[in-house]
Amino acid sequence: MSRGLGTKCIHLEEVEGCYDHFGSISYPIYQTATYAHPGVGKSTGYDYSRLQNPTRERLEKVVASIENGTDALALSSGMAAIAMMMELFSPGDHLIVDADLYGGSIRLFENVSRKNGIQITSIDCYKENIEEYINDNTKGVYIETPTNPMMNVTDIEKVSGITKKHDLLLIVDNTFLSPYFQNPLDLGADIVVHSGTKYLSGHNDTLAGFLVTNQKEISEQLRFLIKTTGAGLSPFDSWLILRGIKTLGVRMERSQENAIEIVSWLKKQSLVTKVIYPGLSEHPGYEVMKKQSRGFGSMITFQVRDKKCALSILEGVKMIKYAESLGGVDTLITYPETQTHADVPKEVRIKNGITDATLRLSVGIEDVRDLIDELTEVFSKIGD
Numbered sequence: 487m488s489r490g491l492g493t494k495c496i497h498l499e500e501v502e503g504c505y506d507h508f509g510s511i512s513y514p515i516y517q518t519a520t521y522a523h524p525g526v527g528k529s530t531g532y533d534y535s536r537l538q539n540p541t542r543e544r545l546e547k548v549v550a551s552i553e554n555g556t557d558a559l560a561l562s563s564g565m566a567a568i569a570m571m572m573e574l575f576s577p578g579d580h581l582i583v584d585a586d587l588y589g590g591s592i593r594l595f596e597n598v599s600r601k602n603g604i605q606i607t608s609i610d611c612y613k614e615n616i617e618e619y620i621n622d623n624t625k626g627v628y629i630e631t632p633t634n635p636m637m638n639v640t641d642i643e644k645v646s647g648i649t650k651k652h653d654l655l656l657i658v659d660n661t662f663l664s665p666y667f668q669n670p671l672d673l674g675a676d677i678v679v680h681s682g683t684k685y686l687s688g689h690n691d692t693l694a695g696f697l698v699t700n701q702k703e704i705s706e707q708l709r710f711l712i713k714t715t716g717a718g719l720s721p722f723d724s725w726l727i728l729r730g731i732k733t734l735g736v737r738m739e740r741s742q743e744n745a746i747e748i749v750s751w752l753k754k755q756s757l758v759t760k761v762i763y764p765g766l767s768e769h770p771g772y773e774v775m776k777k778q779s780r781g782f783g784s785m786i787t788f789q790v791r792d793k794k795c796a797l798s799i800l801e802g803v804k805m806i807k808y809a810e811s812l813g814g815v816d817t818l819i820t821y822p823e824t825q826t827h828a829d830v831p832k833e834v835r836i837k838n839g840i841t842d843a844t845l846r847l848s849v850g851i852e853d854v855r856d857l858i859d860e861l862t863e864v865f866s867k868i869g870d
């Protein structure tokens with residue numbers, strides 16, 4: 487029987503019984519750029535750290551294992567991963583991408599990919615008929631589910647039925663749920679993207695990105711690209727993420743528990759006009775989430791009465807930090823309009839539902855009572 491995910495985050499089954507590295511429980515950091523060869527035409531298996539590094543390789547194996555892939559590539563950031571993945575496409579290719587995405591992904595597609603001759607069509611993949619947008623040159627579909635920040639939920643299996651029928655790549659950014667709560671490859675995705683900076687790291691202390699696949703041909707193409715473009719994750723950062731992943735399970739469970747309590751608290755506040763959390767039964771994606779995920783995560787998007795109220799909350803928090811990013815042990819509050827989604831054109835933001843009164847909360851693993859106490863204090867100062 488296959489092991490539970492909490493266990494797989496800590497133990498890599500394939501190396502058990504092997505006592506290399508003096509049996510060290512924490513995998514060593516191989517801080518080296520290059521490797522000596524025992525003779526001409528001979529290699530230890532490692533030549534140069536842009537191609538392979540043992541610490542990075544260990545991390546890649548762990549990520550492949552928890553994401554049910556056959557290969558994972560660790561890169562220097564989530565954006566480095568997405569940018570490298572885009573090298574799979576050529577000028578003249580057409581891609582269908584989700585309309586609501588992490589702001590940096592939109593910036594890449596709109597400014598860099600288009601410049602490189604890739605045609606991009608943005609649609610709401612959770613509700614539109616994707617097939618209507620497929621042309622002769624369409625090569626892939628790129629989605630997030632739930633999306634950042636509007637929490638739109640797309641049925642991965644349904645989309646993969648379409649991408650398989652038309653021979654397109656389905657790429658899923660799984661950052662918001664992490665492999666602990668959702669495994670898109672099992673639902674028919676071809677490539678999974680992660681910003682490892684978020685839940686996989688879990689401590690807001692390093693950047694990382696991943697591409698995971700279960701197809702040999704894609705893995706070979708990506709290995710060629712990482713060697714050629716050179717954004718592989720450094721040995722020390724690889725070690726930090728390896729360490730972070732060990733506690734992924736307990737962090738995901740605890741932060742989700744906290745999020746559920748905060749969601750019910752927020753729903754009772756008169757200053758809050760809307761709470762968007764896919765674990766609410768009234769969320770349009772609730773049933774799909776229950777089918778394809780093992781949890782709802784700990785990201786909450788909410789709307790308050792007006793911009794003034796949003797700014798007062800951001801100014802008022804102390805323990806909760808007003809900062810970009812998500813997925814760490816510390817609770818962070820973000821203002822998508824000026825932070826994560828500032829480069830998204832205003833009309834696109836409005837169309838996606840991001841206003842100047844939209845806030846995003848990444849719930850951490852503090853004692854939830856303290857989080858609610860702080861929010862209560864901040865909200866009470868704003869008053870009616």
Ligand SMILES: *Cc1c(COP(=O)(O)O)cnc(C)c1O
Pocket residue numbers: 563564565566588590591630634659661662680681682683684693694695
């Ligand atoms: C943060 C984020 C990214 C970008 O990752 P970096 O590690 O910041 O480069 C991509 N997708 C999503 C959903 C994110 O939240």
